[in-house]
Amino acid sequence: MACMEEQRAPGHRWPYGPPWRSAPGGAEPGRSGLPWRSTLLLTLFVLVGSRFSAHGQPHRVPLDGSAHALLLLACVPLLWRYRHPVAVPFVTATAALVYLAAGYPYGPVYLAVAVGCLSAVVAGHRRAAWASVGLLWAGHALVALWLYRWLPPAGDKGADLTQEIVIATWVLAVLAVAELARVRREQWARERADRAQAARRRADEERLRIARELHDVLAHSISVINVQAGMGLALLDSDPEQARTALTTIKAASKEALGEVRQVLDTLRAPGAAPRAPAPGLDRLPELVEQAAAAGLTVAVDGEPPRLPPGTDLAAFRIVQEALTNVVRHSGSRHARVHFADGDGMLRLRIDDDGPATGAEAGGSGNGLAGMRERAVALGGTIEAGPRSDGGFRVLAVLPLHTREDE
Template sequence: MTDQPTPSTRSSLPWTAWLWMERSTVAVPLALLLFDVAGTIGAYSGGNWHGDNNVGIRPLDWFAWVLVAAGPIALHHRWRAPRTTLFVSLSSTLVYLLMGYAYGPIYLNALFAVVLIGGAGYRREVWTGSVLFAIGMLWVPTHSQKGQTRTSAIDVLSTIGWLLALLILAELFRVLRQRALESARAREQEVRAREQEARRQASEERLEIARELHDVLAHSISLIAVQANVALEVMDRRPEQARIALSAIKDASRSALGEVRSVLTVLRGDRAAPRDPAPDLGRLGHLVEMAEAAGLRVALSVVGDLEAAPLAVSQAGYRIVQESLTNVVRHAGAARAWILVESAAGLRLRITDDGRGAPLGVGVGADGTGHGTGNGLPGMRERAAALGGSLTARPVPGAGFRVDAFIPYPEETS
């Protein structure tokens, strides 16, 4: 798809054109040289440009061609030696005119040198060179009367007028160049800002996908591992119990595959809605069943209307409960767990167990708050913080561990 130019892009096009002319070290000098050559040949083949009768015009010779070509050649090197370029362009033009050659487009050599060098910031050199050039122009002979110079009052005023116009043009180009550079810098900053924003969004998306995969796989694989151990232990003595464990493994595998498929669908960038959308609080019952199949007795209490919770909050709440139960099953050595879910001004969660108090991989800080060294607790905190909420995890005095989370609903944070 072709990007359409924005208003800011269209407004910057003149500045881009100025910058191109200023930076061109081949195209502009070459075009000027061709125009000088063609114009000089025309001046000699068609007579004086001012309509005189070629009185006092010096014949075209090799030295005239050297002077005509000196200006464009010097402009080609203006970035390496700007002062030399200005001197060569002005002096070659003035010498050409003082020697009495036919008037031609060689004036453009001085014009381009003053404008381009002055626009690059060499104001003092341009002003000094232009004034000296204007003074020298007073001694340029006229072709209408042989030997007569331009020292009359009208000629002096005309020269001063052309000098001021040339300097004003150089100042104008300097301002245009400055605006062009500022516009180019602004566009570069805008491009860098967009790239940084794109990288930030991509990083956040990768983090979210990693968090989803961690929650899905850690929970499901933990349940599968527990049920597999149960099946191995009772396979010979109680085949029916082994069958229940294998059935739980089947259900956990199917659920995990469905959720992983949904995450991969988003990762591939498919625009169609995933076949298995991310689970929310409405599937807490299924989560409890899977935990109980792993041998954990779970008591679920719901206060308020869970359907009032926004989808993002509901999905985050489900993942927090899921990760909490995963930690209980894997690390706590608990027999029971209690889940309290309250939906009012926001979503409030409390998951408590009667295990050993500090699950493996969870340290206790000076404030009594648990700090996970793995990905589980940090991931839960990030989920809550991303929606403007908070989460704490700490051992319960005596025995057990408790996770408390609160996520406000959007209307409460606006």
Template sequence: MSSSSAQVRAHWPRPGTWPVWVVPILVAFIQVVGSLGAQRGEAAGGGSSGGPPWEHGDGGPAGIGHTDLDALGFALLLGGPALLLLRRRHPVFTVCATAAVTAVYFLRAYTYGPAPLALAVAMMAAIVAGHRLVTWAGTGIGLAAFFGLTALIGVPAAERGQDGPFPVQEPTLGGSSFVVGWALVVLVSGELIRMRAQRAAETARIRAEEKRRQASEERLRMARELHDVLAHNISMINVQAGVALHLIDQNPEQARTALAAIKDASKEALTEMRGVIGALRSQGETAPRAPTAGLDRLDDLLDRARNAGLAVEAEITGERRRLHAGTDLAAFRIVQESLTNVTRHAGPGPVTARVGIAYGEHEIVVRVEDDGRGAPLLDDRPGGSGLRGMRERAAALGGTFDAGPRPGGGFRVRAALPLTVESAVERSEDAGPDGGDAQ
């Protein structure tokens, strides 16, 4: 029972989302029916039971008169709710006009009842709309003016509603205190509603900003994935195409091998691109459920590099274990991008690349070295994304990254990545805002 009622409350629309005419109709019904009931109660009780709340049980007059509801009385009871139709576009005008209608109703000495309900709604609407100073100051000035006027023209409670166009009751201490207390309750309630609405708007803004941030991060991640996939495979295809063109007439069999390598590299590129683009097309899912590659495909990666004419040596030390998904993907991409850079920048002649994967207690160290011409950081230029992308991958996990020429020639890439999510968080916090980027 409680869970079902909670679900009903959760889906019940807020009054601010209702059509503008719903509240005025409810207020008009309550004011008319309630005032008729109060008048009937006064008549049945001999003029005493239907009096205002502050006149009961405190030694007040035995009887309080009233003016029977007539056409003007009903017009005033309906006029306030009608003015509430303007509360969203013209809140200040609505609260002033509704206050005037309510004041005339009580100056005419009609029966006490729920007649001030329209004024309470108008006051809350003005506060929620941001017109706080006008509402608070206007309420104080309006009450002072009303009490001052009734002090001048008011009559005793027993003579209320008997003679004159405005046979209003003269103010009493109990009555004035009750009206002031009622006004404060309305004003404070409006402030609470306003603060709640502001908190809800701020929460919605934060959620929207978080979604935009996540979408931006996801686009960057996808761009990095596409770069790594295309840069590696296209580089391999370019090298093998050059080999095939050079050998097509002199050594057709070796050219056939190069063309087969081109076919495999292009197939691999298409497969990984479909995985990345498929994640972008997923409905109701902001990110793929798992990375598209990992160290379990390291042998295939090394074979493709060897087919491209690169001599590759691999060494894996330590106890192999299951890695955090982000670490697994980052390690694979770092090896992939490093081999791509070797193919593109190591220079002519036989080049050997040495890939080392070392599993430690808390981290995995990825190392790729070559004995090429040892060019400087060609791919770390502004606008480039090779070494920069590897560095960002390592920093995002709280790891370290270092790349540069080797003593004696060649180039070296080294990355230390945390093995688990917990160690990634700890390393990121220890590294500080720079993300632990080692140069």
């Protein structure tokens, strides 16, 4: 069944989000360890990029062992950015701030801070990300506007306010990108939850449909078999020929029930496959009348059912079948009437018996009327079932002649 298996939407490249985003549990999807590869590439880029950028800044302090140690301190903690998204951005921002305060060349060390900030925001720790980046910017502004007099390199000049505004703009851009990534991640999570919920709903609907089909098939056939078995036992000695007729009816009813149950179960064994036999419809109404007659119930049919779409045809057939089964089980009447009328795009189906109710326990599950009501509601129709004022019982179903599937 197509509903038992969630299908990937066409054109949707990543139905569960991109493979590089972090999983809800804090670890990267598909990995049980740390993000070694991305951290190693980032560290190499920062180290090599810092050496290249140093050539264009001869007035800054040359890179030495301490500088490389601070660059590693800014990059290596990113290994734990998924497990500790709050602490990592503060560590990288502090290492970058100390690196800049020591007078070392400006360079891609900011990239490590940006990655730590992005991971924190995506993981939902927005305050930690904003605070760590704000710490870096405030510390840099303090150094560039005031503390540069006492910090290396010697003879360094202070920055103007315009430069700090530009830096603040870049900080806000990094935070904006992180926020966009967070929003997109939450959207992927919602889409994934919606797809899972839709798959569960389709599975529940399919299970309900199969349970309804099995109930209708088995309830009707077993009721006929029960009546005929009782008749056969009563007539076994006095009228063997009539008992033989009852046994023949039992054989035919059980064979038909097995065939319909097998058809329902085939859909479970071969998901999505077309059924081997067409679903029953009102064209099989004469068979229902004959089976009811074999159970001692005379059925009169008034009117002709119009041509119905498959879903409505099946629902109408099952409603008539269940209503006649209830007459056999629970009514003392041996006569029932089935009336068809259509107009205003609706089929009105009425099944009456004159009663009275026997009050005997027939071994039913009590789900017959609920199943009829579910079939009618699923098609956009209604159903009423209850005792009549004269002591009989009536089932009145109103079903649409055209459904959405037919448009």
